[in-house]
Amino acid sequence: MLTPLALLLAVALLLGRGLVWIVNLLVVLPLFDPLRKLPGPTGPFFFSHIQRVVDPDFSATQHEEWKKQYGKTFRYHGSGKFDYRLMTFDLRAVSHILMSSIYQKPRVTRTFLSTMLGKGIFTTEGAEHTFQRKIIGPAFTLQSIKTLTPIFLRTAEELRDKWEGMLSNRQETIDVCHWISRATFDAFGMACLTYNFCSIHGETEELYLAFRRMFDLADKKGILRILIPMLDKIWPDKIARSVLESRQVIYATGRRLISDKKSTILDQKLSSNGPTEKDLLSLLIQSNICNDDSTKTLSDPDLLDQISSFFFAGSDTTALSLSWCLYFLALHPDIQTHLREELTHPTAPPQSSNSEDRAYDVLDSFSLLDSVVRETLRLAPPVHGTLRVATQNDLIPVSEPVVLTNGTVVSPGEHIKIRKGSIIHIPIEGLNFAKDIWSEDALEFRPDRWNSLPPAAQPPHFPGLANLMTFSFGPNSCPGYRFTITEMKAFLSTILPRFTFALPEGQSIGKRNGLFTRPFVRGKSKMGVQLPLIVKRVDECNPA
Template structure:
């Protein structure tokens, strides 16, 4: 006979009982008192999830519009099941409140997952720690810094052009431009962030480059179980976990050496100070109160995060841009004409950033790319306490009650909010009915709904978000994309290989794959042909 006087058995019974109570509360009791339950939204079986409908790029655009048509701008959907109510809103007043308020943070499991790869950076911290890190990092992304980086972007783009010329002479005319954009942005980031030459354009052999590249590639291979239970990698590390750890160790060892060398250079008065991002961060950090400075490891984590998040996202945006130009030869020709006009090279040597920024159609092409192909399709926030969210559009609750514009809806602690970045960029009520078309001319006459203050996103886009967690590297991305397009488009004609269609695949980032060949992985092949130099007006 079993006796509860046995301490071990009693502990087991109590533990199992507590687990059962937790499960019953999670699945049955707690949802009954969730304010989001009263919001309009789809119904279905108990374990029905709508997550695929909002994350699969082949479904999400149509699904967003369908839900808005049926339920209005603010509604709920099921996360892991009917018991998991999640808020989605296209009400800009509500989204502004969520993104600006300290009440809402990135989910802890997401931050923990990212921190295993990039450490404690501005992407993985919240609250006062996040605010302090942005204060240290901010000056390195100011306009004067981006102007300093622009010649680096142009030099790297020229190296890519020389490599492509060699390949074309060898008879190669179809390039996986994703691969080349990935290598090139790594080289550009290496010089701009570290004054470090990865030489990825010339061959993928450098140890630090391979460590970063493997870290990024493995991020997409980490399954949902690793995201939900990141501690599993410490208890039972498999080959993916061990590979991440090996890559991170290479990054840390090389990074510490670079930090030590740059600190030594800063201490020498007669040495020319390099203007790379890491040096700027070190200078910004040293100028702060010694009790509040970031450690060397923290500084290195910031740089790692920019490589993992920044380099790949810019490469993806450039790849999708080149594909869009190949699909729209009239737009490609028009852009080439702007970039090769006689006045295009005036003052370019002295003020390259200003010249790049002076091309209106180039600016429109870049912004339209970032609107139509945001590297991150959406982001999540979680309420850290009970709150009320203001509305600018009415909501009809499931019992027929109308919450008018100017009033609030309630949300409780722990609730998840999905911010549909792609959804806002595709919203027909913001951008017009042709929102899924690549049409750069829309930027010369934006509808009022896509302009501040009605639309508060950075650069009229939700791509970079806004508020305390907005992307610090928005200017960096714009300048780098313009530099590469300025170098590539005048010299090459881009076209789509016969029968090919590129589609999106969402993971940590939105990546391109060839339709019907997704098993081949991330690819974006384009036919690249040299334009006769005599036809250029430069």
């Protein structure tokens, strides 16, 4: 039994330790942080610049302003003046950070994602990540994407027919974001699992609803529960319980799918033709079986976590890119008309969803289509930026001078210091918008820029996958970029010859950033994510 004096001492000790921790965090550590010496914006002690760097309403102009003021490498305040974060537009520094194993995704991001994606690739680092990357590799080869192209085309045809039906019922304004999202989810179900959610026809399928619920709720999770994940274990709220229930549905259905696929693959292995299953899950299972290190394989739940990760990373992002593309085409009717002409020109190769290689090659042959897709991905990257943490002290090389606050100049080829634990913000949108890379009209939708990109936007100067920062680059870059580009082309080539798209009178669309950058109607933000466009049949616009 503690005496009152001992109790008092214990409380005083605890308070003292807490005070030391706070003083250390707010005063001592920042005092010796090398990022303190970097130029950058300032403000009151608890002022945070986070909104300025992540809110698409500010970020585009803010990035350019800071670059003009402080150069390409600077620091801003995260939670307050004591929380220095590095932001850099210097591609030499960006390459160093994205290519080096010293820099990892912040633990809080990984823990948050693991509540949905288990031990999937987004939540691992180091040797485990390298191993998982090797197993998923075969699912994303060019040949694999060619094989999936007819699936994209068939789902696009279903969406086209659905919209035809809606238009014949005199509906004119369609929330393209909602419908494309349903369609791309269906395409994903078929491409990943050979599993038809049929969500274009009704949102009732159990596995579909489980994925949807899980991802929608993740976007709504409160910051406190993201920062203190233990809360979900001790006192799960509605969101945590719902995510858990969704995962149970995914595991139950997924286990059945895996078991069926494994027996099909083994049966086919015994036949003379070998395995013919081409969906991403089957390719993962085959890659896992053929893995040369037989002591290390992915378990069935691990395989499902990879599939959940693909759904999370690939379905909404592709749907958003397609929606933004229709929005840009609605804003630029002349480009929309040219693209439709390219796709329907008498000399255009006929499309067929029956032949794998041919379907891909036909899509690949449309040059304006390619430029429109790339320009959309540049101007509306669904992932606005990404964070890394330095896991040890390091020196980051720069290719442009950095003038430190004490007047010292870090010259090109020299290094800036970074301390273990510091956070680095890679501005994906910012690098896609940079005027010194893309030229003065970088904020304009100009697909023709892809006919002759400025040298700064080409390799080796610009290292991003597909000539964009949208998919990042390096060991953690997006393996799904070909998947997205091909799916976007398949959908556009199917729906554009049939429909025209225009903006409703007086409607203004804004961008909102959560997990991904999504559209909303200004003045109606309470109605949530939406992108209503006026959709008309082409033959009604140009009656013969």
